[in-house]
Amino acid sequence: MRVAVLDHTAELGGAELALVRSLEALDPTVVEPVVVLFSSGPLEERLHRAGHRVVVVPLDPGVRDVGRAAGPVTVVRSAVAGAGFLGRLVRTLRGLDVDVVHTTSLKADLLAVPAARLLGLPLVWHVHDRIAEDYLPARTVRAFRALARRVPYAVVANSAATAATLPGARRLTVAHPGLSPEQVAGSVRRHQPEGPPVVGMVGRLSPTKGQLVLVRAARRVVDVRPDVRFRLLGAAAFGAEDYEREVRGEIDRLGLADVVELTGFVADPRPELDRLTVCVHASTVPEPFGQVVTEAMAWGVPVVATRGGGVDEIVRTQPPGADTGLLVAPDDDAALAAAVLEVLDRPAEALERAARAHADVASRFRADRGAAILTRVWLESAGARPFPAPSESDRPRVAIAHDYLTQRGGAERVVLALHRAFPDATIHTTLYDPDGTYPEFRDASVVVSPIDKIAPLRREHRAALPLLPYAVSRLRVDAEVVVASSSGWAHGVPATGRKLVYCHAPARWLYQADAYLGDEAGSSAKAGALSVLSGWLRRWDRRAASSADRYLANSTVVRERIATAYGIDAEVLAPPYGIDPADPQEPVAALADWAEAGYLLVVSRLLPYKNVDVAVEAVRGLPERLVVVGAGPLEARLRAEAPDNVRIVTGLTDAELRWTYAHARTLLAPSLEDFGLTPLEAAAFGVPTLALHAGGYLDTIDESVNGAFFEEPTTEAVRAAVITARDRGWDAAAIRTHAEQFSETRFRERIRSEVERLLSP
Template sequence: MTAPGGPPLRVLVLDHTAELGGAELALVRTCAALGPAVDVRVLLFADGPLRARLAEVGVRVDVVPLASSVATTDRASAGRLSAATVAGALRTLPFLWRLSRRVRALRPDVVHTTSLKADLLGIVPAAVARRPLVWHVHDRIAPDYLPGPLVRVVRALARRAPAAVVANSRATAGTLPAVTAVAYPGFAREQAAGADAPAAARADVPGPTVVMVGRISPTKGQLEVVRALRAVVDAVPAARLRIVGEPAFGAEDYAALVRAEVTRLGLDDHVDLVGFVADPRAELDAAAVCVHASPVPEPFGQVVVEAMVRGVPVVATRAGGVEEILVDAEDAEDAEAADEGDAPLGLLVPPGDSDALATAVLDVLRDPAAACERAQRARASALRRFPVERTARVLTDVWTSVSGGARRA
């Protein structure tokens, strides 16, 4: 921290996208929670709704546009050596020159990158500006989540390029060669406001509604949930599924597949495709259960925390960061119990198993008292472990540590 009366620590955050993904929404909450010891500014590689959200919490935003063909390159394409990827790399050279000039002009004490593309593209500007670089990694750097060549490149660079590496979960940290700190994406106080009673116990919950919140993508598992719903509806005819989110990053074909599966299974009258919702609190409060169904290990799972602080029972896949959310190691009676993967705060099922998803959802719908008890403990755990103020403290400590004598008055 800065000494009382001293200048605040100047942190420049780089993000390649201005869309409202999970990492970006977490960035907004974190910036709002930073104290006066930090002067944060954000530099985006595109214009979009994130710019307005940051401005709402008083953050200054600059934009240095990156060619859309590069900014929208998906993980699979980025991991292949092809004429297209080589051409994309060449197109980044003028951008890197412009970005480096802008970073030097802003004179930050620390450069902080908060997306995988920004991690890689931020190396040269931070070096040119002679500023320490902090990577905030929100992706598991593992072959089951990213292409193998990209995994090898990122792991090799992680050892040398950044002054510090922050992971968004222990699951993410475990895929990197060295991590300075874990900073969970924290929830803001308003996300928990008005949810003192668990949703399962509130009289206004309208019945057996299942909600799934998140962008529509093969890595999120909407298809598996739709398939699970067929068995749920057979057992509980009034059951409904609300899918809250839109396709992003080239997932339109997958969204079409999800819609086709709804029709094939005769579930059109039981599924609502809600689209993007800026504030999912009302959707969560109206649900009997929130499902998180990623078929691959997720780095974290912010919607699980959002459901927990609203008092909504959770069914989730046992993989990645989600498991550490639903297993409260801080409150476990002993470390061995936590390591065994007991999940007292929610129901965990194997990834990609629609039958197990259906069984867990039916457990919640058929035994609301037990679901309510889990939800009460889950809410208390999340309120203690995941406030955004805790995130802000971890990051501030890292920034202060790496800035050292490089700070400029």
């Protein structure tokens, strides 16, 4: 199989170096690559030295060097109009007699489209940039995402973080940039290099890479440790010369001319890495991947990096004792300086982390793994007709269905976890309110039912109950496997392929109506309507359940309810907790004066069966303070009745919610939950839980580690549990370790294996 690999630049950037390593790791008996560059330069020379065939099809520099702000349409129009470039590219590809066209840069992605179409060749995009508005102009993001869903035969992303910015892209696959064997040190460090400590940074000089942040952090470090020296390895590229001047000016302004050295471009960074006490990655926006991080780790150098993007896939911070590096918030020179000083002041711990990192990245990020993924994608592409119309039978591999995306709750967090497990999957749902649910859904491709046009139903999905069977039946999902996240509706989606149901609970309004309605049970109009409809809804619900190929339950109690309602024996897969304590926190102004002493905490939708009113009454007259986080129909009543030691807050961002958990002393969980994520979210912060001895809490709370039970959801029982827990000591580290049993990594691995099981012959 002959593959034409196209790149618009011949400079040696991160994507280009990754390309060189991938080509070297290919099996030559299977693939013959030919690299087509749109200019001459160092990459051409390096590929020639490695024995690869390279062809240059010159592109007008005015087009090749146009900035990202120009937009994709401008790039293509300029190239078509510019001195016959398209004709030359078509003739070159025809003469090379290739089977697949593979592009490795955004400009090459766009410029290859007309050529591949004219030749009838399958096109594979290899995306090395996050297609997000913090990285690219908004119009480029919109256009590129739309094209990725329709134009290439397949898309390869360099990380899950990049893949998540390409919702609905065709046949989306992740292939991490790999390390060649010579990039991995043969043994780990036992001692730091002799002489004054050296802090280094490897990467081209660019505003997004954060050299200015490191320079400002250097001033803070040197104020504490005057012996430390800094080396910035890399040159300005892609028009960043003004930024280099700004960096040099900041060095002079801060009086660091004798401390910070800009070395310029370094062809082989390994000798430089040998000199470093710590390697810093300081990008100010989330990196698509972060190759310099894997390279430093593979060489055994302690790493301090900024959170976000692909770096979160490289650096492990959990569980305690298994971390492989230090992560800090981006664009925070104070936090960066503190982390660097931690490495310098605790060299033994830093070297232990570096040893774990060395073993970890050497195993996970190998060039031959990435080459094998590319080969598989190319073979599949070569065997398929290029540019298939949407009406043809090549279905997406996985799709996701969910009841409705109108609120922020545990079930919606599970859908986000499913989407991170299958980032190319489209999400199908009856109602979607972007402002009412988690903002991350804006980055997904969401398909809605006809009733989504009725705006009041998006604000109050319970009013849509009689219409939901109709709405679900209109969500015909065309995929090899649909993963249905269901609390009573999504398991009924019509599917052309196999159906895997992840059940949060059989419909509460049918099988637990009294608990669901609360005070409205028996006499309200809602109760009357449900009574009239329940027979028909039960028949629909059981037919929907029988349409599934496989059922998973989120807890033992839900497994029992599924067996009772449907006669189905489901396996249990606990959902992951959805909040990472390592992510940034933002203080909640309304709680600032309670933060130091701590408080009891309830995180819940304000619905009757959640028993939040019980928790509020339980603390009346006690010295403890209670924070309630949530919204719902009971909010006005609870605010009116709450005593002075209770505060209710709504609309928190995830950063604010993390802060709220971090300052809590104990979580209260008085509701009868099918699973209940909040005790695990609290446990991730080392916070124990007092919970009702029932439901999903039986699976997640170990009374010897992370909590205690009370026997009934009454004011007296909750009050007694709070008083009893005053004198108990808790081991926060043990609580956090307990939470790791329910990590998203484990959830993703299991759900992916379940999908593969359904796809197996």
